[in-house]
Amino acid sequence: xxxxxxxxxxxxxxxxxxxxxxxxxxxxxxxxxxxxxxxxxxxxxxxxxxxxxxxxxxxxxxxxxxxxxxxxxxxxxxxxxxxxxxxxxxxxxxxxxxxxxxxxxxxxxxxxxxxxxxxxxxxxxxxxxxxxxxxxxxxxxxxxxxxxxxxxxxxxxxxxxxxxxxxxxxxxxxxxxxxxxxxxxxxxxxxxxxxxxxxxxxxxxxxxxxxxxxxxxxxxxxxxxxxxxxxxxxxxxxxxxxxxxxxxxxxxxxxxxxxxxxxxxxxxxxxxxxxxxxxxxxxxxxxxxxxxxxxxxxxxxxxxxxxxxxxxxxxxxxxxxxxxxxxxxxxxxxxxxxxxxxxxxxxxxxxxxxxxxxxxxxxxxxxxxxxxxxxxxxxxxxxxxxxxxxxxxxxxxxxxxxxxxxxxxxxxxxxxxxxxxxxxxxxxxxxxxxxxxxxxxxxxxxxxxxxxxxxxxxxxxxxxxxxxxxxxxxxxxxxxxxxxxxxxxxxxxxxxxxxxxxxxxxxxxxxxxxxxxxxxxxxxxxxxxxxxxxxxxxxxxxxxxxxxxxxxxxxxxxxxxxxxxxxxxxxxxxxxxxxxxxxxxxxxxxxxxxxxxxxxxxxxxxxxxxxxxxxxxxxxxxxxxxxxxxxxxxxxxxxxxxxxxxxxxxxxxxxxxxxxxxxxxxxxxxxxxxxxxxxxxxxxxxxxxxxxxxxxxxxxxxxxxxxxxxxxxxxxxxxxxxxxxxxxxxxxxxxxxxxxxxxxxxxx
DNA sequence: ATTCATGACGTTTTT
DNA sequence: CGTCATGAAT
Ligand SMILES: Nc1ncnc2c1ncn2[C@@H]1O[C@H](COP(=O)(O)OP(=O)(O)OP(=O)(O)O)[C@@H](O)[C@H]1O
Numbered sequence: 060x061x062x063x064x065x066x067x068x069x070x071x072x073x074x075x076x077x078x079x080x081x082x083x084x085x086x087x088x089x090x091x092x093x094x095x096x097x098x099x100x101x102x103x104x105x106x107x108x109x110x111x112x113x114x115x116x117x118x119x120x121x122x123x124x125x126x127x128x129x130x131x132x133x134x135x136x137x138x139x140x141x142x143x144x145x146x147x148x149x150x151x152x153x154x155x156x157x158x159x160x161x162x163x164x165x166x167x168x169x170x171x172x173x174x175x176x177x178x179x180x181x182x183x184x185x186x187x188x189x190x191x192x193x194x195x196x197x198x199x200x201x202x203x204x205x206x207x208x209x210x211x212x213x214x215x216x217x218x219x220x221x222x223x224x225x226x227x228x229x230x231x232x233x234x235x236x237x238x239x240x241x242x243x244x245x246x247x248x249x250x251x252x253x254x255x256x257x258x259x260x261x262x263x264x265x266x267x268x269x270x271x272x273x274x275x276x277x278x279x280x281x282x283x284x285x286x287x288x289x290x291x292x293x294x295x296x297x298x299x300x301x302x303x304x305x306x307x308x309x310x311x312x313x314x315x316x317x318x319x320x321x322x323x324x325x326x327x328x329x330x331x332x333x334x335x336x337x338x339x340x341x342x343x344x345x346x347x348x349x350x351x352x353x354x355x356x357x358x359x360x361x362x363x364x365x366x367x368x369x370x371x372x373x374x375x376x377x378x379x380x381x382x383x384x385x386x387x388x389x390x391x392x393x394x395x396x397x398x399x400x401x402x403x404x405x406x407x408x409x410x411x412x413x414x415x416x417x418x419x420x421x422x423x424x425x426x427x428x429x430x431x432x433x434x435x436x437x438x439x440x441x442x443x444x445x446x447x448x449x450x451x452x453x454x455x456x457x458x459x460x461x462x463x464x465x466x467x468x469x470x471x472x473x474x475x476x477x478x479x480x481x482x483x484x485x486x487x488x489x490x491x492x493x494x495x496x497x498x499x500x501x502x503x504x505x506x507x508x509x510x511x512x513x514x515x516x517x518x519x520x521x522x523x524x525x526x527x528x529x530x531x532x533x534x535x536x537x538x539x540x541x542x543x544x545x546x547x548x549x550x551x552x553x554x555x556x557x558x559x560x561x562x563x564x565x566x567x568x569x570x571x572x573x574x575x576x577x578x579x580x581x582x583x584x585x586x587x588x589x590x591x592x593x594x595x596x597x598x599x600x601x602x603x604x605x606x607x608x609x610x611x612x613x614x615x616x617x618x619x620x621x622x623x624x625x626x627x628x629x630x631x632x633x634x635x636x637x638x639x640x641x642x643x644x645x646x647x648x649x650x651x652x653x654x655x656x657x658x659x660x661x662x663x664x665x666x667x668x669x670x671x672x673x674x675x676x677x678x679x680x681x682x683x684x685x686x687x688x689x690x691x692x693x694x695x696x697x698x699x700x701x702x703x704x705x706x707x708x709x710x711x712x713x714x715x716x717x718x719x720x721x722x723x724x725x726x727x728x729x730x731x732x733x734x735x736x737x738x739x740x741x742x743x744x745x746x747x748x749x750x751x752x753x754x755x756x757x758x759x760x761x762x763x764x765x766x767x768x769x770x771x772x773x774x775x776x777x778x779x780x781x782x783x784x785x786x787x788x789x790x791x792x793x794x795x796x797x798x799x800x801x802x803x804x805x806x807x
Numbered sequence: 808a809t810t811c812a813t814g815a816c817g818t819t820t821t822t
Numbered sequence: 823c824g825t826c827a828t829g830a831a832t
Contacts, residue, residue, distance in 0.1 A: 144821090144822075145821085145822075146822085171822065172822075173822050174822090275821095275822060276822090278822090279822095339820075340820080340821080340822095342819080342820065342821095343820080343821065343822080442818095442819070442820075443818050443819055443820075444818080444819085444820085445817095445818050445819090446818095466821085503808075503809090505808090507808075621822075622822090638819090638820065638821090639820080640819095640820045640821070641820090641821085662818085662819055662820080664818090664819080677820080698823075699818090699823090700816095700817075700818095700823060700824090701823035701824085702823090
């Protein structure tokens with residue numbers, strides 16, 4: 060690893076070779092970049108890798124380079140391909156580049172690997188001759204699992220023994236390593252059920268193909284395959300893209316790496332930026348060796364290192380370096396900063412997870428009140444999504460500050476939204492069996508399981524799609540009269556919707572679907588879900604207005620499929636909650652990391668510490684998001700599956716020098732304190748009751764907060780009666796004022 | 808066909 | 823502990 064960059068050009072004299080450009084470039088680039096950055100921005104005539112630590116200005120290099128190419132070098136935007144890993148990063152880059160070249164931004168191909176590949180396949184998938192057409196849909200993991208479930212059932216494989224999810228993730232692992240379809244020898248030695256898996260995988264491929272559907276990994280794999288098989292297509296894209304820019308190069312997996320290599324090695328100038336210390340996606344196939352081997356893979360390339368950190372205070376920088384230095388693997392970087400030390404790192408050892416959440420919220424509140432920060436300056440980072448709920452609840456109890464959970468399970472994952480998406484999918488791709496199966500009886504229209512079973516059987520027997528089978532029902536007689544009628548009505552409805560969807564926007568189609576299917580009636584009194592539907596129609600509307608590409612359902616559905624990192628526009632002035640993973644590439648004035656416990660960060664299951672270095676990198680990523688202040692919190696106790704469990708601080712926490720830490724004062728809320736700690740000044744929030752009588756006195760009180768399954772969180776206005784049958788009047792943000800039986804409410 | 812009851816299972820991380 | 827899925831009962 061020491062000789063990593065032997066073929067790379069030395070970078071000691073950055074300006075020597077570029078003097079001409081330097082003097083010709085507008086002062087803008089000179090003023091906003093340091094010499095090393097400037098060199099990377101202007102470098103032409105070969106590939107370049109910017110290899111540098113967190114906060115050193117890599118992303119700035121990327122955006123400046125695009126601006127430079129277009130504005131100074133006169134490169135047509137259409138010759139530029141810029142790839143990121145997340146939609147958020149893509150959007151960010153679009154915004155920043157847009158400031159430099161407002162009118163030319165749309166000519167650039169800028170997006171995630173997946174969206175770029177999808178775009179390529181939309182144009183050229185038919186040239187693969189696999190039977191796919193450019194109307195293909197993208198199956199999400201749920202769709203994939205459902206397909207496999209059906210297949211395994213048909214194979215008479217007990218799903219307890221070989222669950223569909225296992226096969227699904229096995230498929231994924233093969234695909235991202237570009238080893239699909241696997242041969243027997245591709246499986247690990249001693250792996251169970253190889254035969255069944257192979258058979259299921261074969262059927263899976265066939266099923267997706269006949270549904271004209273691709274899974275996530277197909278998007279990448281099939282582009283690679285296309286480039287390998289069809290030189291004309293490859294040459295077309297090679298001729299087009301003269302400049303390829305890749306963000307977060309350390310997180311590329313094999314297929315992505317091959318994509319870049321095939322497309323750019325011999326005909327484009329590749330500019331990649333990355334940091335091996337921030338590689339946190341090994342579990343989904345990212346290979347650090349891609350960035351470490353850049354100089355070897357792309358001969359004649361230049362390596363630029365950036366060693367100045369512009370983001371964080373010296374304290375934060377020192378602390379994060381102290382942590383990452385414990386990794387044996389990884390290239391040491393000598394980061395420096397001109398900033399002074401700033402505040403020490405705030406530490407809070409919490410009684411439990413509730414107390415931890417309370418601390419965070421109260422600290423944010425006081426920092427906002429003392430005037431130096433506003434809510435939008437804060438981010439709270441955690442290892443697992445499950446932490447977000449606790450924090451949200453704490454925010455709700457505290458008036459005045461709102462928060463938004465970034466990413467997580469997106470809006471589009473809700474059942475009602477997925478139903479509507481399935482309808483849309485069906486309208487432009489009637490072969491989409493997964494979609495049909497989802498909505499054929501939702502809302503219920505008298506097509507029962509038995510009927511679906513028969514249709515499905517008939518379809519696979521005749522090698523046709525389920526929708527086609529439905530169309531043939533009148534000519535065959537495998538269904539009872541009642542079912543024939545119900546199925547016929549369904550077919551007619553889809554046909555009508557399909558006709559009216561032609562040439563109109565996604566929103567209009569969606570409205571028609573909701574109306575014709577009677578979906579609102581089906582939801583009955585579930586106001587929350589109805590609101591979701593409205594919101595969904597709204598977002599379709601926005602999509603149509605935005606006018607990126609054709610405003611039709613197909614494009615809308617595609618955008619959704621590629622946007623799992625829910626498009627939470629982060630413009631609002633609210634506190635952001637997200638996972639450590641989701642925080643990569645972002646920065647915030649104040650960062651809280653919660654759950655800094657051993658076995659949480661690093662997350663360890665079954666005492667398996669194999670991934671300790673990746674976990675340390677993850678923690679490093681989190682720490683280095685902070686500009687001004689960093690807080691680390693860990694509870695010493697938690698409830699886990701109902702059990703109380705004691706916890707200790709993370710080993711990473713112990714790697715931070717004590718002199719950089721400052722332990723914060725915070726008085727836990729009454730209910731978390733031991734009885735030996737009487738409290739003089741705080742009234743208990745709820746009257747403490749003996750455990751035995753808990754059922755009767757549930758402790759609801761006006762002013763307290765509760766959660767309801769349908770309406771979400773709300774504030775208690777009035778309590779009448781006692782016990783489970785008490786009538787509680789609650790004010791919900793969305794649903795308004797409601798009187799609800801106590802047994803339907805959970806106290807927050 | 809809808810409703811209720813029981814049980815399995817779960818907390819990585821995401822395109 | 824709480825949620826979700828499956829299965830029996832009406
Ligand atoms: N030459 C510079 N002068 C002043 N500030 C800079 C300079 N370059 C970058 N910055 C600022 O430093 C911060 C970090 O930059 P950037 O996000 O580009 O770093 P990065 O290397 O991509 O970080 P990471 O890898 O942690 O995501 C940003 O706030 C950016 O505006």
